[in-house]
Amino acid sequence: MIRIVKAAYVSLVYAFLYVPILVLVVFAFNDSRVATNWQGFSLRWFAKLFGNETLLGAAVNSVLVGVLAATLATAIGTLAAVAIYRYRFLGRKVLSTAVYILTIQPDIVMGISLLVLFMAVRMPLGFTTLLLAHVTFCIPFVTITVLGRLKGFDTHIVEAAQDLGASEYEIFLRIILPMILPAVAAGWLLSFTLSLDDVMVSFFVTGPSFEILPLKIYAMVKLGVKPEVNALSAILLVLTFCIVFAAQLMMKERREK
Amino acid sequence: MTGREPIIDIRNVSMRFDDTLVLDDISLSIANGEFLTFLGPSGCGKTTLLRLLAGFESPTSGDIFINGQRMNDVPPHRREVNTVFQSYALFPHMTVFENVAFGLRRKKLPASEIKGRVAEMLALVKLEGLGGRRPAQLSGGQQQRVALARAVVNRPLVLLLDEPLSALDFKLRTQMQMELKHLQRRLGITFVFVTHDQAEAFAMSDRVAVMSSGHITQRGTPQEIYENPQNLFVASFVGEINILDAVITGHAPDHLEATIEGRRGALHSRRDYPDGQRVKVLLRPEDLRLSRPEDPEAAEACFSGVIKECTYKGATVDIQVEIEGGKALQATEFFNEDSEDIDYRPGEPVRVSWVRGWETVLPDD
Numbered sequence A: 001m002i003r004i005v006k007a008a009y010v011s012l013v014y015a016f017l018y019v020p021i022l023v024l025v026v027f028a029f030n031d032s033r034v035a036t037n038w039q040g041f042s043l044r045w046f047a048k049l050f051g052n053e054t055l056l057g058a059a060v061n062s063v064l065v066g067v068l069a070a071t072l073a074t075a076i077g078t079l080a081a082v083a084i085y086r087y088r089f090l091g092r093k094v095l096s097t098a099v100y101i102l103t104i105q106p107d108i109v110m111g112i113s114l115l116v117l118f119m120a121v122r123m124p125l126g127f128t129t130l131l132l133a134h135v136t137f138c139i140p141f142v143t144i145t146v147l148g149r150l151k152g153f154d155t156h157i158v159e160a161a162q163d164l165g166a167s168e169y170e171i172f173l174r175i176i177l178p179m180i181l182p183a184v185a186a187g188w189l190l191s192f193t194l195s196l197d198d199v200m201v202s203f204f205v206t207g208p209s210f211e212i213l214p215l216k217i218y219a220m221v222k223l224g225v226k227p228e229v230n231a232l233s234a235i236l237l238v239l240t241f242c243i244v245f246a247a248q249l250m251m252k253e254r255r256e257k
Numbered sequence B: 001m002t003g004r005e006p007i008i009d010i011r012n013v014s015m016r017f018d019d020t021l022v023l024d025d026i027s028l029s030i031a032n033g034e035f036l037t038f039l040g041p042s043g044c045g046k047t048t049l050l051r052l053l054a055g056f057e058s059p060t061s062g063d064i065f066i067n068g069q070r071m072n073d074v075p076p077h078r079r080e081v082n083t084v085f086q087s088y089a090l091f092p093h094m095t096v097f098e099n100v101a102f103g104l105r106r107k108k109l110p111a112s113e114i115k116g117r118v119a120e121m122l123a124l125v126k127l128e129g130l131g132g133r134r135p136a137q138l139s140g141g142q143q144q145r146v147a148l149a150r151a152v153v154n155r156p157l158v159l160l161l162d163e164p165l166s167a168l169d170f171k172l173r174t175q176m177q178m179e180l181k182h183l184q185r186r187l188g189i190t191f192v193f194v195t196h197d198q199a200e201a202f203a204m205s206d207r208v209a210v211m212s213s214g215h216i217t218q219r220g221t222p223q224e225i226y227e228n229p230q231n232l233f234v235a236s237f238v239g240e241i242n243i244l245d246a247v248i249t250g251h252a253p254d255h256l257e258a259t260i261e262g263r264r265g266a267l268h269s270r271r272d273y274p275d276g277q278r279v280k281v282l283l284r285p286e287d288l289r290l291s292r293p294e295d296p297e298a299a300e301a302c303f304s305g306v307i308k309e310c311t312y313k314g315a316t317v318d319i320q321v322e323i324e325g326g327k328a329l330q331a332t333e334f335f336n337e338d339s340e341d342i343d344y345r346p347g348e349p350v351r352v353s354w355v356r357g358w359e360t361v362l363p364d365d
Helices: A002-028 A044-051 A053-086 A092-104 A107-120 A127-151 A156-163 A168-196 A200-205 A213-221 A227-256 B046-054 B096-106 B111-124 B140-152 B170-187 B198-204 B222-227 B232-237 B296-300
Strands: B006-017 B020-031 B035-039 B061-066 B081-084 B158-162 B190-195 B207-212 B215-220 B242-251 B256-260 B263-267 B278-283 B288-291 B303-312 B316-323 B328-334 B349-354 B360-363
Touching: A002 A227, A044 A053, A044 A227, A053 A092, A053 A127, A053 A168, A053 A213, A053 A227, A092 A127, A107 A127, A107 A200, A127 A168, A127 A200, A156 A168, A156 B081, A168 A227, A200 A213, A213 A227, B006 B046, B006 B190, B020 B046, B020 B190, B020 B215, B035 B046, B035 B198, B046 B061, B046 B081, B046 B158, B046 B190, B081 B140, B096 B111, B096 B140, B111 B140, B140 B170, B170 B190, B170 B198, B190 B198, B198 B222, B207 B222, B207 B232, B215 B222, B215 B232, B232 B242, B232 B278, B232 B360, B242 B263, B256 B278, B288 B296, B288 B328, B296 B349, B303 B328, B316 B349
Parallel strands: B035 B190, B035 B207, B081 B158, B158 B190
Antiparallel strands: B006 B020, B006 B061, B207 B215, B242 B256, B242 B278, B256 B263, B278 B360, B288 B349, B303 B316, B303 B349, B316 B328
16 A cells, blocks of 8 residues: 555656656647647647747857857866865865855846846947856856765875876876866766756846847747747757766766776 | 985974874984884874875974985975875776886886886786776775885885785785785885784884874884883783783892782892882783692792683683782783693682793883
8 A cells, every 4th residue: 555655656756747848748749739739740840940040040059158158167167176176275165165155046146246247347248248157157066066076086096196206287187187087077068958048147148149049938938839849848858868868877887987 | 134324314303283293303214125114003193204204294393304315395206205005096097007107107218118117016916917907896905916016116215105904804914914025125125114003013024113192102123112112102002911010119139129019029120210119010911921829830929810711812822810909910821732731710710920031110100
């Protein structure tokens, strides 16, 4: 009896989480203009989606910003993690705490504060401001991911490298970097997905000259959910699954070695 | 043994972390080719001293000379010393070969020479054929050998070993102790070893420095330290020992008269003590002699007591005796082929004596 209750409870939790997503994917293949009744299988919304140039243009912009922001944030965030782990400097404690605070502060606060900053320095809103904003909110996630892995290492490994004649540069290149590489890759993927689906911060810091996918969808949905949006969401969902799966796999494989 | 000129000279070194004095005015010379061990309980500063030699820390005051050069501000990667870490600290992402070759590659030696030296080293530590493995694929004992090979292959002036054997099981540890000692003799490299294990220190070292709360309390050969401990700390830290309270009562030509645990007895000491001085008498369990009341040697015995417990150890028997006055003594008797007279039963009365002159007398402080 208890087993049945447990199974039912777990099923309910998963159903609650995944049924909406499933419905969305199913209706992406619905041959009907109205999203609520099923009229047979069709790929026409996907075809229509690929004919919608503004939507595709926004998607390309999003991927571009995602790749650039993830790459820059990974470089900066990784170096910050190594610095916090490896060196003792003034303000080290403050820096490492500040990194954690940034991950839990509301997006709206970051969006508004960045907007105020860009206004203050009279920076026109567009690609540059959007990229800077995305790099900013991705850095802490990379730093925390990499720092987590660094903290798992035997501290004597770096000392052993020093002892064997390695300079600071060689220690970073030959010891630290290869050991943290899975975490760096995971940090990049995390940043990419964060950047790709950010609405809140992007809403404040981009201008009409540079449209990105989440904001475009947001604007479209105001006029009712179009089946194309379903199709697009299905594609994004599959992409996100692939990336998260790859990230998990990378972290796991290294841990087992 | 090679030359006797010092390879390491530690002069008045003190080390302070925040408010704690970890090393207090340490001075010590280590001869070239010597196997020296810092022996002490955890927190005595022995590992800190080793880290000062490796260059991971700088002394708060005092100087460290290696091969005649002042080393205080020389970073670890510029010192001709190498360390074997307690945790081994092998590079997990490199193969055994790459681990061992790491130091040589930093010196930019030609690839052919590196290959030759690593192969030679792996053979020396009996790891031939394992060069392609990763550390995680090796046993604890094999990892230990890689750590050793990785340090020794650089032919350092001094090899520093920080409790390298503590993670191994007893049998492997004893075997590695012998191998380390042979390796050291063969290479002629100075070994500075750190351990809290007295048996390990004695088995390998030419000289032992016993440390306690930031001081070197005694230095000497293992035999000197075991047989003539200079203070109670050393006496009780190195092996089992019985400590008896005594008061000097008079002087005879060849010994001191004393009251030991309430009984009259004779003490032999290199130092002279005035009458009335309170002293501690130290006796190793193996120096105590037990006899039955009816035995002829029982007449000379100082104490009479009762057997409390016998523990059979194979080659020896550990016997606990409670002497008159209630003090418990630990005695070790060796089996002798032609006598079975150490077959004591708990509750049996015995007499306790010791080999004349084998006692150590220290002032009671």
